[in-house]
Amino acid sequence: MINEGESGALVEEWIELANGCVCCSVKHSFVQALEQLLERRDRFDHILLETTGLANPGPIASLLWIDDQLESAIHLDSIITVVDAKNLWQQLGETREAEEITEAHLQIAFADVVILNKVDLIDGGELEGPYVTGLIKEIQSINGCAKIVKSIHCNVNLEDILDCKSYDTKRFSELYKKNASFDEVAYHNPKVTTLSISGENAVDLQKVNDWLGDLLWEKGVMEIYRIKGVLYIRNSDQIHLLQAVRELYEIIPGRSWRQDEKCANKLVFIGKYLNEEILLSSFESCFG
Numbered sequence: 315m316i317n318e319g320e321s322g323a324l325v326e327e328w329i330e331l332a333n334g335c336v337c338c339s340v341k342h343s344f345v346q347a348l349e350q351l352l353e354r355r356d357r358f359d360h361i362l363l364e365t366t367g368l369a370n371p372g373p374i375a376s377l378l379w380i381d382d383q384l385e386s387a388i389h390l391d392s393i394i395t396v397v398d399a400k401n402l403w404q405q406l407g408e409t410r411e412a413e414e415i416t417e418a419h420l421q422i423a424f425a426d427v428v429i430l431n432k433v434d435l436i437d438g439g440e441l442e443g444p445y446v447t448g449l450i451k452e453i454q455s456i457n458g459c460a461k462i463v464k465s466i467h468c469n470v471n472l473e474d475i476l477d478c479k480s481y482d483t484k485r486f487s488e489l490y491k492k493n494a495s496f497d498e499v500a501y502h503n504p505k506v507t508t509l510s511i512s513g514e515n516a517v518d519l520q521k522v523n524d525w526l527g528d529l530l531w532e533k534g535v536m537e538i539y540r541i542k543g544v545l546y547i548r549n550s551d552q553i554h555l556l557q558a559v560r561e562l563y564e565i566i567p568g569r570s571w572r573q574d575e576k577c578a579n580k581l582v583f584i585g586k587y588l589n590e591e592i593l594l595s596s597f598e599s600c601f602g
């Protein structure tokens with residue numbers, strides 16, 4: 315923890331963890347360290363957890379998300395990925411075997427916010443140049459839900475990355491309004507892509523749970539990293555919000571549907587081998 319000391323000097327406090335992975339071998343002490351931090355809740359506003367550049371953010375996100383379900387005082391606000399604009403194409407191309415995806419793909423796939431850094435080093439520093447635009451298109455094709463912020467030396471407005479409430483129910487109304495803008499058809503696509511499906515029929519909550527169980531737990535061909543969506547649940551006047559990170563998901567009732575809104579389901583998937591036909595036809599099993 316870094317604070318202004320009494321004389322204006324910086325004071326650093328460390329909570330040391332044994333070597334290991336926070337989502338596996340030192341999971342317990344990681345959670346304990348977070349709890350210890352909470353005892354000093356008055357001395358900080360946010361916890362930023364920086365993983366190594368090679369980490370897969372999925373398991374850590376799941377770990378913090380479970381705590382959220384247990385009503386822990388800590389909640390996951392957003393997953394932020396810093397992308398090196400100068401080297402992204404090369405990093406995405408670092409595919410070791412034909413259909414293997416890179417850490418760069420995974421880190422973008424799980425992100426709620428992508429900071430596209432080092433934009434001064436491309437397009438002669440012009441922020442709207444063709445190289446920057448191409449990179450943004452590529453990032454959006456991997457993850458059509460993330461907010462993208464361009465930066466130099468990661469100099470960003472804090473409100474772009476803190477307190478984004480990416481897992482908050484209010485964010486989903488935006489998703490609903492966004493309308494089907496993720497129209498890339500991913501048919502057996504071996505790359506990580508975003509795909510959205512929608513449907514107007516009301517669905518049965520229990521059937522949706524069964525469907526998600528099959529989709530996320532019974533490993534089929536598709537590898538689904540994240541799902542965000544709104545559900546039109548039968549016999550309910552509330553918008554239900556679906557959020558999934560890897561095998562974990564939750565469905566939360568949000569505000570009531572407004573009169574001027576057309577009740578409908580809209581789900582956005584981020585993953586590998588996403589198959590629109592399978593998703594659409596299997597989702598039909600949820601109709602109530």
Ligand SMILES: Nc1nc2c(ncn2[C@@H]2O[C@H](COP(=O)(O)OP(=O)(O)OP(=O)(O)O)[C@@H](O)[C@H]2O)c(=O)[nH]1
Binds near residue numbers: 431433434468
């Ligand atoms: N021109 C320019 N240089 C940058 C920018 N951001 C970082 N650098 C420089 O790039 C070099 C490497 O820094 P980073 O790419 O941030 O690497 P890092 O975060 O230290 O390394 P990892 O944590 O392993 O990813 C340093 O000399 C930084 O000063 C930027 O936006 N523009």
